[in-house]
Amino acid sequence: MTPGSTSGAPGVVVVTGVGRYLGAHVAARLAADPRIERVIGVDAPEPGAEFTDLLDRVERIRVDPGSLGGLLADLDVDAVVHLALVSAPDQQHGGRSAMKDQNVIGTMQLLAACQRAPRLRKLVVRSSTAAYGVSFRDPAVFTEETEPREVPRGGFGRDILDVEGYVRGFRRRRADVTATVLRFAPFIGSTADTTLTRYFAQPFVPTVFGRDPRLQFLHFDDALEVLHRSIVEDHPGTYNVAGPGVLSLSQAIRRAGRVAVPVLEPGLSGAAALARTMGFGRYGLDQVDLFVHGRVVDTTRLEQEYGFTPRSTAAAFDDFIRAHHGGAVLSRGQLAAAEQLVLDGIRQVRAAVRERS
Amino acid sequence: MTGPTQGREPAGMGPFDVPAGPPVPDAEPARRNGHRPASRLAPAGTPGDEVDTATDDPATPSDNPAGDEVDTATDEPASGGVAPTGGGAGDTGPTVPDRPGDQWDRRVANGLAFLRRRLAGDYEVDEFGFDPELTDAVFHPLLRLLYRDWFRTEVSGVEHVPVDGPALVVGNHSGTVALDALILSAALHDKHPAHRYLRLLGADLVFRMPVVSEIARKTGGTVACNPDAERLLGGGDLVGVFPEGFKGIGKLYADRYKLQRFGRGGFVSAALRTGTPIVPVAIVGGEEIYPMLADIKPLARLLKLPYFPVTPTFPWLGPLGMVPLPSKWLIQFCPPIPTAHLTDSADDPLVVFNLADQVRETIQQTLHSLLERRPDPFGP
DSSP states (O other): OOTTOOTTOOSEEEEEOTTSHHHHHHHHHHHTOTTOOEEEEEEOSSOOGGGTTTTTTSEEEEOOGGGHHHHHHHTTOOEEEEOOOOSSOOGGGTHHHHHHIIIIIHHHHHHHHHHTOTTOOEEEEEEEGGGGOOOTTOOSSBOTTOOOSSOOSSHHHHHHHHHHHHHHHHHHHOTTSEEEEEEEOOEESSSOOOHHHHHHHSSEEEEETTOOOEEOOEEHHHHHHHHHHHHHSOOOEEEEEOOSSBEEHHHHHHHTTOEEEEEOHHHHHHHHHHHHHTTOOOOOHHHHHHHHHOOOBOOHHHHHHHSOOOOOHHHHHHHHHHHHGGGOSSOHHHHHHHHHHHHHHHHHHHHHHHHHO | OOHHHHHHHHHOSOSSOOOSSOSSTTTGGGGOOTHHHHHHHTTTTSTTTTTOTTSOOSSOTTHHHHOSSGGGGTTOTTOGGGHHHHHHTTOSSOSSOOOTTOHHHHHHHHHHHHHHHHHHTOSOBOTTOOOHHHIIIIIHHHHHIIIIIISOOEEEOGGGSOSSSOEEEEEOOOSSSTHHHHHHHHHHHHHSTTOOOEEEEEOHHHHHSTTHHHHHHHTTOEEOOHHHHHHHHHTTOEEEEOTTTHHHHTSOGGGTTOOOOOTTOHHHHHHHHHTOOEEEEEEESGGGTSOOOEEOHHHHHHHTOSOOEEOSSHHHHGGGGGSOOOOOOEEEEOOOBOOGGGGGGTTOHHHHHHHHHHHHHHHHHHHHHHHHHOSSTTOO
8 A cells, every 4th residue: 555554464474484584583573563463483393493582472383384274264364474485405404305395385385375364465475586587688777577588597596486476376366465575685784694694704705707796785674674564564566675786796795805716607606516515505506696697676666665765785785794894804904004004115115216316 | 171172282192181180179189198297387386396296395384494305205204303294294194294296196195095995895886887986997098098099089079968968879880899889988988078978788798708798897888778778868877879789890891881780779769768869979990990801600600709700910910910900080979869759659660760760871971971081091
């Protein structure tokens, strides 16, 4: 409806993926909102006790996605927030096939359950700017209408395309439900722990030779804010969610005081695959493609509809740097000192030469 | 016009005018090293500033009684007698005072500050990847050497390029390597009163190649597609396109200055949709820098290139063959073609084709007239 309308605050909200960082924080934040009566966190059966302190006000239910159908109907659920997406395969938990199970099959089953939930009024699905795919013919800035020109090579990108396809089908079948799809840029912030934050936390950062992709980040707190507003307000449609502005990868690495190590692209893909099979590092083709092509989205629609502008990419990245500045190889202070040193040296030499002549 | 009589007399051979004296007020910048004379003049009040540029600080006359030759050694903090000069300049950090008259000192300091900013990532990049600081500091100076000193480029009609607001600059493409686009953007930036950047639209092949793609983005280029063109024009930028594409740069020397087909006229619809004026520009000189005598098609297919050129120098001399021949360049901007009244017909193919034809004809005729002004491709 109108930006900032709060009439649509739902009574019972189900959040999926509360066993993970984003899900846990969203559930905790919704539980703290007095307008919402009940927050139910749904998670996969295996226990993960990481976020229990966050989730003390959230009812947690452990079910496998197949049996969600009856649950949503029994609980009289008003809104579902689907956050249980895995962005990178985890070798400890089944690798790529488990990731695909969770992302694609999990979403399919959840949406099937949602379709049969009579009281459901709202569905919020986490997506990613990876939905735009990667191609050399891509426009520089993606708007929500941009169609992907090529199917991405990486698993996550393909999963996202599938997930969005299912949501499109759901919208057709349940036109009465307000469906919001949020295409998030990579999260960053002082506390967020993602593949990208781990990447930038290394002292020496591998990059693709001859490529300096344009990147956008989204501060984790802004992601929470947008998800929160999507639940308590009505914002049907698909939105890009990213910090305005752009950092190039080399610029981001320099700002973080890290050192870039350019690697030839075939070598990087191979190294990423090798690291994956050996069980460490979670870089996949998704990351390699991102570091070749970069990804910038237009957030005008979000700003107009939500009346909210996330903090800029540069500001979000600064927040991350402040939290991780310990690993910096080249700090700003050192650079300034070096500059002064060289300048003084040159002045002295010139003065000495002048004196002699 | 004035040429045929004037020009023949000194040259004595050409049937056309040898443009000994171009009518444009461009004669002077051909060699302008600008900095020296200006810097000498600035601290002119002080005596003997040519040699010891360090002592010539007019702002701190307190130095002068104490300091003559010795004063230049102020940088040694140990020499106590000179300490007051360091304090007098009011600089806290450095051991040497900043002397406003010292050109080289300032230049070194600026260079180091630039280097530090680059290494710390303290610069801005727009959403297309355009890095104005790097463009100004690195790419444009290089191109300036090329277009001013190597190609002796004469630019006319800059007044047809609007001072602010969007415009679509449409040019003819030539020269085996798309050097003309870079020259055009650097020359336009230097000659235009508002020093506007030309945002070039390049083929996706450019963005496939590592390194090249990043140089293209950092100098303001982006992929030639309608969303990007319309976004740039909507943001009030000056956009440069070469609708001939590879057909233009990959044509044989025998076909020089014959405009190729203008594609599907996508550039016209981008201009129509945003109501942007189209400024045709004719570039003469690009065809002779790498005269393409033949095109080895199988090799091009093998390398996935649109063509594989053979020039008098290229495969034979190896890397030396990459040096462009020093042809004489003329760039002329033509009066803008307004499109604001046609915004509704952006999807009307007839309007689009007619407008594309009009632009093409304008460029072709301007090319012919420029060629008449330049009978000798390698003239002065």
